Amino acid sequence: MNVQREDQGQDRDQDRDRGQDLQGDCGSCFGLCCAALPFSRSADFAIDKDAGTPCSNLRTDFRCGIHTRLRESGFSGCTVYDCFGAGQKVSQVTFGGTDWRQAPDTAQQMFAVFPVVRQLHELLRYLAEALTLKSARSLHAELRRALDETERLTLSTPDVLVKLDVSAHRQEVSALLLRTSELVRAEAGRKKKDRRGADLMGARLRGADLRGANLRGAYLIAADLTGADLRLADLIGADLRDAALAGADLTGSIFLTQPQVNAAKGDAGTRLPPGLTRPAHWE
Template sequence: MFENDDEPNCRRDRSGGSLRPDCRHCFGLCCVALSFAASADFAIEKKSGKPCPNLQTDFRCSIHKDLRHKGFKGCTAFDCFGAGQQVSQITFKGIDWHDNQKTAGRMFDVFPVMLQLHEMLRYLTEALALKTSLPLHGELRLALDETQQLAQLNPDSLLKLDVPAHRSKINTLLLETSERVWAKSCRQLKNKRINRRGADLIGAQLRGADLKGADLRGACLIAADLRGADLRAADFIGADLRDADLSGADLSGSIFLTQAQINSAEGDVHTELPHRLARPQHWSVLGK
């Protein structure tokens, strides 16, 4: 669970809506609507619809400043892309689930749908900011506007959405964007693009690897050793970077990499990040 004050450079979509979590205007939806299993990321098991025991009546986390040490590092890596405040303040017009139990179930069901829509908005906004995607800007703007309109629907309409179909359409545009970024950044390379899409790279030894422009979509990089790796212009949509070591790695110019992914990884002062992302406080201040 994020606190808005800890999130610099709040992004907004073209309609003015925030794509960063603002917990001050959310009803703790990520701490109630979602489930999690006891693991290295969560100290306890929690079912969807059940409030986390650390959630206070004012919807703030009682251990927010000590989440990682209390066994809840998964919370520090979660990002709702602004879906929480959208559902709380717009979809349900500021009526929280404490005050109206009849809306609670519907609110908890709507949140995962909104989460997916806002995730798509986040990627589309980034794609539009890339000069290399200029030929696609018309289609990207239309897709962003359509997705924003869907996010404004009422609860019943949101629950009827065919989200996978819409995501598929958006994904086609994002793939084209990714290919254009690779073509421009790696055009001097004679070899083909490195394709590790969906690859099982758990614990992989990739120290110093040349992965410039690599397609790492959906790759499982849990605990992978990526120290000193060249990851410039790599596509990270859906990649799992939990406990991956990015110390000294160069991720500058990488695309579709989120703050949540970075927060779930390890790194140091020598890790090069895209300008839009912040260096996590838990990262080592010393090089490895």
């Protein structure tokens, strides 16, 4: 029994450390999201930028020159992005702290590796959350094995990472996360309509009872969710850009991330799950 408790304590310590590693640390990154990723002129970005081309706002110290005024400068898309810690992992671990300006010959490979590791870190974020869900206790052993394997993949060499079939791994993990979701949502005590991947853009869902709903990958862009009850809802991959969440209750919702929250519009009455913070731009 003592050995089991000790093992459980070590698991909790490891999970806490992993949780810290899954938060972006721009000070330890070589501006990879600002250089490796493309974006197009739109409501989210003021300019076009090709993949592998550093943003014109990226300074020589890898900091953003307009970080404090991104929204008013037309770069709101930057404010809702999160690498889940992949940036510092690639910068400091995969490439050993040598940046792409110091070693230009590494730039192309570093920029190719970053989005792969970012996908793996996003999966780590979901798996770490799943391990905190008591309703999914029967799956914890499988979840921990999946987390360990995903972490192992993030520590691969650049040559291995650029060839990794991350889609196949993602499908395996997603199937396990769906099983986790079903256990959690069953707590709602009733069968809810499956809205997975549903087109709910601009939908009028004010005050809607969405407890235990499956909203995985749903398009909720500009939807009116004012005062909606989203407890126990699965929001993995849901597009919440400009969704009205004023007064909505998201406590107990699962797989909701900070980028999703940042992209939505809430207020002081919006209730969020533990670990997520109210964005500064909310009223």
